[in-house]
Amino acid sequence: MRRVAGVVTPDDALIERCRAGEQAAFEEMVAIYHRRVWSIAYQMSGDPDDADDITQETFVRVYRAIGKFRERSSFTTWLHRITLNLCTDFLRRRRRHYDTISLDLVDAEGCGEVRQTPVAAGSPAGTHNPSASPLREAETAELRAKLREAILSLPEHYRAVIVLRDIEGMSYREIASVLACPEGTVMSRLFYAKRALREKLRGYVEE
DSSP states (O other): OEEETTEEEOOHHHHHHHHTTOHHHHHHHHHHHHHHHHHHHHHHHSOHHHHHHHHHHHHHHHHHHGGGOOOSSOHHHHHHHHHHHHHHHHHHHHHHHHHHHHHHHHHHHTSSOOOOOOOOOOOOOOOOOTTSOHHHHHHHHHHHHHHHHHHHTSOHHHHHHHIIIIISOOOHHHHHHHHTSOHHHHHHHHHHHHHHHHHHTBTTBOO
């Protein structure tokens, strides 16, 4: 393995072994990246089961396309782009699904608009700190839940920059490569995304 801009990336030999169809090499690649791909999928979808599905499909796509990878971008950039594209496709399908459910409910009830909003699953519980007060733990848990709810309410293009920058810790240049857009666009989206989050979290965090 080698490390580029703080990110572990497979060496050329591992990529070539994957291109050659070596199953053990691909399993090694999955072991390296599974957690990060799942994290992005979870932060984008808000549901661990959906994150599992997106992660599985991501590596299926990588397996099928690794032979076409020609290093015009880094492997991690290519992998993250596949992940985010699948997240976007999934979120659009889910939105259409819930829109259909809402219309069906309206037709069935014959009255008013009924909106059904998917409920995001909470994040996996962290390590319990026995020295922390129950009130402080409750406040922290509530803020985490509100932050997750606020992030999931953002449009996908804003959600993506928040996830990649503030949760995954990627640089503007890396995000621009993943999203195939100028760094200025990344910075602009991040500015508006954070402004939207501050508005949604007003009353929960200090200005």
